[in-house]
Amino acid sequence: MIGGGQLARMMVPPAIHLGLRISVLAENEGSSAERAADAVGDYRDPETVYAFAETVDVVTFDHEHVPQAILRELESRGVAVHPRPEALQYAQDKIVMREKLAELGVPIPDWAAVADEAELQAFLEAHGGRAVVKTARGGYDGKGVRVVSDAAEVRDWFTALAEDGNGGHLLVEELVDFVRELSQLVARRPSGETRTWPVVETIQRDGVCAEVLAPAPTDRPAVLDEAARIGATVAEGVAVTGVLAVEMFETRDGRVLVNELAMRPHNSGHFSIEGSVTSQFEQHLRAVADLPLGDTSMTAPAAVMVNVLGGPAEGPMPVRYPEALAAHPRAKFHSYDKQPRPGRKVGHVTVTGERLDEVRAEATAAARRFA
Amino acid sequence: MIGGGQLARMMVPPAIHLGLRISVLAENEGSSAERAADAVGDYRDPETVYAFAETVDVVTFDHEHVPQAILRELESRGVAVHPRPEALQYAQDKIVMREKLAELGVPIPDWAAVADEAELQAFLEAHGGRAVVKTARGGYDGKGVRVVSDAAEVRDWFTALAEDGNGGHLLVEELVDFVRELSQLVARRPSGETRTWPVVETIQRDGVCAEVLAPAPTDRPAVLDEAARIGATVAEGVAVTGVLAVEMFETRDGRVLVNELAMRPHNSGHFSIEGSVTSQFEQHLRAVADLPLGDTSMTAPAAVMVNVLGGPAEGPMPVRYPEALAAHPRAKFHSYDKQPRPGRKVGHVTVTGERLDEVRAEATAAARRFA
Numbered sequence: 114m115i116g117g118g119q120l121a122r123m124m125v126p127p128a129i130h131l132g133l134r135i136s137v138l139a140e141n142e143g144s145s146a147e148r149a150a151d152a153v154g155d156y157r158d159p160e161t162v163y164a165f166a167e168t169v170d171v172v173t174f175d176h177e178h179v180p181q182a183i184l185r186e187l188e189s190r191g192v193a194v195h196p197r198p199e200a201l202q203y204a205q206d207k208i209v210m211r212e213k214l215a216e217l218g219v220p221i222p223d224w225a226a227v228a229d230e231a232e233l234q235a236f237l238e239a240h241g242g243r244a245v246v247k248t249a250r251g252g253y254d255g256k257g258v259r260v261v262s263d264a265a266e267v268r269d270w271f272t273a274l275a276e277d278g279n280g281g282h283l284l285v286e287e288l289v290d291f292v293r294e295l296s297q298l299v300a301r302r303p304s305g306e307t308r309t310w311p312v313v314e315t316i317q318r319d320g321v322c323a324e325v326l327a328p329a330p331t332d333r334p335a336v337l338d339e340a341a342r343i344g345a346t347v348a349e350g351v352a353v354t355g356v357l358a359v360e361m362f363e364t365r366d367g368r369v370l371v372n373e374l375a376m377r378p379h380n381s382g383h384f385s386i387e388g389s390v391t392s393q394f395e396q397h398l399r400a401v402a403d404l405p406l407g408d409t410s411m412t413a414p415a416a417v418m419v420n421v422l423g424g425p426a427e428g429p430m431p432v433r434y435p436e437a438l439a440a441h442p443r444a445k446f447h448s449y450d451k452q453p454r455p456g457r458k459v460g461h462v463t464v465t466g467e468r469l470d471e472v473r474a475e476a477t478a479a480a481r482r483f484a
Numbered sequence: 485m486i487g488g489g490q491l492a493r494m495m496v497p498p499a500i501h502l503g504l505r506i507s508v509l510a511e512n513e514g515s516s517a518e519r520a521a522d523a524v525g526d527y528r529d530p531e532t533v534y535a536f537a538e539t540v541d542v543v544t545f546d547h548e549h550v551p552q553a554i555l556r557e558l559e560s561r562g563v564a565v566h567p568r569p570e571a572l573q574y575a576q577d578k579i580v581m582r583e584k585l586a587e588l589g590v591p592i593p594d595w596a597a598v599a600d601e602a603e604l605q606a607f608l609e610a611h612g613g614r615a616v617v618k619t620a621r622g623g624y625d626g627k628g629v630r631v632v633s634d635a636a637e638v639r640d641w642f643t644a645l646a647e648d649g650n651g652g653h654l655l656v657e658e659l660v661d662f663v664r665e666l667s668q669l670v671a672r673r674p675s676g677e678t679r680t681w682p683v684v685e686t687i688q689r690d691g692v693c694a695e696v697l698a699p700a701p702t703d704r705p706a707v708l709d710e711a712a713r714i715g716a717t718v719a720e721g722v723a724v725t726g727v728l729a730v731e732m733f734e735t736r737d738g739r740v741l742v743n744e745l746a747m748r749p750h751n752s753g754h755f756s757i758e759g760s761v762t763s764q765f766e767q768h769l770r771a772v773a774d775l776p777l778g779d780t781s782m783t784a785p786a787a788v789m790v791n792v793l794g795g796p797a798e799g800p801m802p803v804r805y806p807e808a809l810a811a812h813p814r815a816k817f818h819s820y821d822k823q824p825r826p827g828r829k830v831g832h833v834t835v836t837g838e839r840l841d842e843v844r845a846e847a848t849a850a851a852r853r854f855a
Contacts (some may be wrong), residue, residue: 124495129519130757132802132819132831148519149501386501390814407811412783412836431503439776443761448503460503465783 115156115165116175117144119458120378120394123386124175125149127395130331133402138165142293145449146175159183166192173355173401174377177204178251181478195303195354195401196376203351204376207284208249214371217350219343221371222289226282229271230264233285237264240287246270247284258320260288282327291362295329295337296381297344299357300396300406307348308396308406310389312340315360315381321456324477325418327388330469339369339440347374358396380420380458385409387445387463388416410424413465417473419480421460423453430460430483437482444479459483486527486536486689487546488515488629490829491765494757495546496520498766504773508762509536516820518545530554535788537563544726544772548575549622566674566725566772567747574722575747578655579620588721590714592742593660593733597653600642601635603851604656608635611658611727618640618655629691631659651716660741662733666700666708667713667752670728671767673778678719679777680765683711686731686752692827693751695848698759699782701840710740718745724725727768729753751791751829756780758816758834759787784836788844790851792831801831808853815850830854 114121117139125148127133138161139150151168154161156179163186166172171193184198195340196204203210208226215221223240226249227233230341237244248257261267270399274281294317298310311328331337344359351357351374358379360372378450382393391399399406421430430437437446441462448460460483464476485492488510495706496519499506505614509532514674522539525532534557537543542564555569576579579597586592594611597620598604608615617638619628632651647650665688669681669855682699696754702708715730722728722745729750731743753764762770762778770777792801801808802821808817812833819831835847 122500125500126520129496130816130818131805132800132817132821134821148496390816399809404805405813407809408813410814429503434502434775438770438778442776443781444780445501445761446503447501450503450505482566 114138114146114149114173114175115162115179116140117146117150117153118175119145119451120175121149122445122449123378123383124398127392127398131395131398133398135398136165136169138426140164145451157183159186159383162187163190164244166190171195171401173397174201177201177376181205181301190402196357197352199353199369200351200353201376204374206249207247207373208237208282211284213351214347217346219346219350219371220368223287225285226363227285229284230268233249233261233264233267233283237262243288245286245288247286249284256320289362290365291370292365293363294372295340295361295363295369296325296379297340297359297361298379298382298385298393299344299348299353299359300355300393300400300409301348301353301357302400303354303403307345307405308391309341309344310382310385310393310409310410312337313381313384314476319456321420321422323422324473325381325384326469327384327416327418333367336363336367336369343369343371345372351376355400356382356393373423380461381462383447384416384418384463386447388412388418388465389458399458414467415469416463416465417469417476418461418463420458421448421462421478421480421483422458423455423484429453433483437479440482441475441479444475446479485509485510485517485520485546486533487552488517488521489546490516490822491546492517492520493820494749494754495765495769498763498769502766502769504769506769507540509533516822518821528554530557530671533558537561542772544768545572548572548747552576552724567728568723570723571722571724572747575745577620578618579653581745582655584623584722585718587658588717588744590717590721591739594658596656597792598656598709599653601639604635604638604654607656608633614659616659618657620652620655627691651710654735658775660733662741663736664734665743666732666734666740667696668711668730668732669748669750669753669756669764670715670719670724670730671726671764671771671780672719672724672728673771673777674725674774674788677777678710678716679762679778679780680715681753681756681764683708683715684752684755690827692791692793692829694791694793695844696752696755697844698755698787698789704738707734707738707740714740716743718742722747726771727753727764751832753848754818754832755789755834757818758836759783759789762827785838786840786843787834787836788840788847789832789834790847791829792819792833792851792854793829794826794855800824804806804854808825808850811853812846812850815846817850 122145136151137149138152243262301307313327314329316324358375378393385392462480466472493516507522509523672678684698685700689693695756729746749764757764833851837843
C-alpha cells in the first residue's frame with residue numbers, strides 16, 4: 114500500500130485476520146499506519162516506488178496521488194497495480210472524470226473546463242451568477258473547492274495553473290439544489306466480480322464529512338435504487354479494481370447527480386468495519402488480491418459513523434478514554450494516532466443497533482467527548 | 485504482551501483501532517504475531533523480560549508460562565503486570581488452582597495431589613478404577629492429560645517429577661459424567677469493574693477445542709445461570725485482571741463443575757471478534773490498561789466458531805482462499821500465518837446469524853475447506 118494515512122492503518126486489521134501480509138510505503142516516520150510501514154519515502158520519486166514495488170505481489174493505494182508515469186512504468190515492469198492507472202486517472206483529475214461520466218451517460222451537474230477568467234465568467238452568467246469552482250487535481254476535504262460569484266475570486270488558481278506550464282483548466286460546476294448527499298461504495302475485482310454496500314447518507318460540515326448514516330434513511334426508495342444503479346454503472350465504466358466511492362447529490366426534485374469519485378476505501382465506508390459482514394477495508398484487500406469478495410449485508414438495521422475532528426488539546430483520542438469509554442460502552446472508538454489540529458480527522462466513532470435515531474444520538478454523543 | 489502466538493496476533497487489530505500501542509516479546513522470528521513483534525527472546529530469561537518491560541506501560545501475556553520469580557521482580561520494580569502474579573499462579577499450577585477453587589466453594593470434580601504411584605492407585609480404587617491424571621504445569625490442548633486405569637500409565641511423569649528435584653505432585657481427578665462443556669469468559673479491570681459474555685458451549689475433539697457455540701443453546705437455563713455465577717465467583721476470587729476463561733462441565737444431572745481456568749483471551753472467546761460488541765481481545769486491552777470495559781452483548785442471535793486444525797499440505801490457509809471465500813461469502817476467516825502440522829491450530833472461521841443450526845452448518849463447511 115502506497116500511503117501511510119488512516120486508510121492504510123485500517124487496512125492492517127483485516128490483513129492480519131485474513132493472513133495476508135501488508136506492507137506500507139509511508140510518507141514519513143510516525144505516520145498513522147506506522148505499525149505496517151516497512152518503507153518510508155516520497156511516492157512522487159520513481160525509484161522509491163519501484164524499489165518498494167519489488168517487495169510485494171500487488172500495489173495499491175491509500176490516496177490517488179501517485180503520478181501516472183510511475184504507475185504506468187510499474188505495469189510495464191510487470192507489477193500488478195490496483196486500481197489500474199487507466200482507472201485511477203478518473204480519480205486523479207476531476208475534468209477527465211467529468212468527461213468520462215458524460216460519456217457513460219451518468220447524470221452530473223452542468224460543468225465546464227475553463228482556461229481563464231473570461232470563460233469562467235461566461236459560465237457564471239449562464240448559471241445564475243454563482244457556481245462551484247474546483248482545481249482539477251489535488252483537492253480533498255473541501256480544499257481546492259470554492260463557491261464564487263465573480264471569476265476574480267479564483268485569480269490565484271488561474272495564475273498558479275499558468276505558472277506550472279501545463280496550460281491546465283479549472284473545473285466549474287453549477288450549484289446544485291440538493292437536499293442531501295449520498296454515497297455508494299462498490300468493490301470490484303480484476304476478474305469483474307462486483308459487490309455493493311447499501312447506499313449511505315453522508316453529512317458534511319465545512320466541506321468535510323461529519324457523519325454517515327447507513328443505510329441512508331428514505332421515503333423515496335426509488336432514489337436509492339437510482340443511486341445504486343449509478344454506482345454500478347460507474348464502477349463498470351471506469352473498470353475500477355478495489356473499492357470505489359461514488360459521492361452523489363440527491364436533488365429536491367428526486368434526481369441523483371454524481372459529485373465526486375474516490376478510488377479507495379472512503380470515509381463514507383468506515384461504518385462497514387462494524388456495520389457490514391465484510392468491511393470496505395477487508396473487501397479492498399480481497400479485490401486487489403483478486404480473491405472472491407465477501408458479503409456486504411448490514412450486521413444490524415442501522416449503523417452511524419461520526420468523525421472526530423481536531424480532538425482535544427491534550428493529545429490524541431486515548432487521553433479522553435476514561436470518560437468516553439465509561440459513558441459509551443456500545444460505541445466503537447477508532448483513533449488514527451494523529452496529533453490533533455483544528456479540522457483534522459483524528460478518528461471516528463461507530464455505533465450499530467436497531468433504531469437509526471438512537472444509534473445516531475449515541476454515536477454523536479460519544480464523538481463529542483473528544484471535541 | 486509477552487508471547488507471540490495467535491492470541492497476541494489477534495490483539496493487534498483492536499490495539500490499532502483504539503490507538504493503543506502494542507509491543508510483543510515473541511519467542512522467535514516468524515511468530516504468529518510477527519507484525520507487532522518488537523523484541524524476540526526467551527520469556528524464561530529474566531534480563532530479556534526486564535529489558536522488554538522497560539519499553540512499555542503495562543505487561544500482559546498471551547500464555548501463562550512466565551515464571552513467578554520474574555513476574556514478582558517486575559512488580560517490585562514498579563512495572564504494572566496484568567494479570568498480577570498472585571492471580572496468574574492459579575492458571576500456572578493446576579493443583580494450586582484446585583486448592584483455591586475449593587477454598588472459594590466452587591464446585592469441582594473430586595481431586596487429589598498425588599506424589600507417587602501408590603497414592604494414585606488409591607485414588608483410582610476409590611473412584612471406580614479410572615481417573616484423569618494431569619501434570620500440574622505446562623499442559624495445553626490435551627497435552628499433559630491422560631485417562632488412566634493403572635498408576636503405572638503415568639510412571640514416566642512421576643519419574644520426571646522426581647528428576648526435576650522439586651518434589652512435585654501430579655493432579656488426579658474423578659472422571660465426570662458430563663453431557664457437554666461450557667465456558668464463561670469474564671473480563672475484570674484492576675479497579676474491579678467486571679463484564680461477562682454469554683456462556684458458550686465448547687466442543688472438543690481429541691482434547692482440542694473444535695467448535696464454540698455462542699450463546700450455549702439450552703433447555704435448562706438454570707444451568708447457564710449457575711455457570712455464569714461460578715464464572716463471576718472465580719473472577720472475583722482469584723482477583724484476575726484481564727480476560728479469564730472458566731471452562732466447565734455440565735453433568736447429566738444438571739450440575740456445573742469447573743474444569744480449567746485460562747487467564748488470557750481463550751479459544752472459547754474467538755467468536756467474540758464478530759459475535760460481540762466488544763471482542764475478548766479488545767476487552768483484554770481495555771482491562772489491562774485499566775480502561776472502562778465495553779459492552780459484551782451479542783451482535784447477532786448466534787455465532788459459531790470452528791477451528792482450522794493442521795490445514796492443507798500446500799501451506800497456510802490463504803492457499804485455499806479462492807475456493808473457500810467464493811463458497812462462503814458470509815464466513816469470517818482468520819489465519820494465524822502458521823505452517824500447518826497435524827492437529828496444530830492454524831486458524832479459525834466464524835459465522836454469525838439468526839439461527840444456530842444454519843450458522844453452525846455454514847461455519848463447519850467453511851472450516852472444512854482447509855482440512
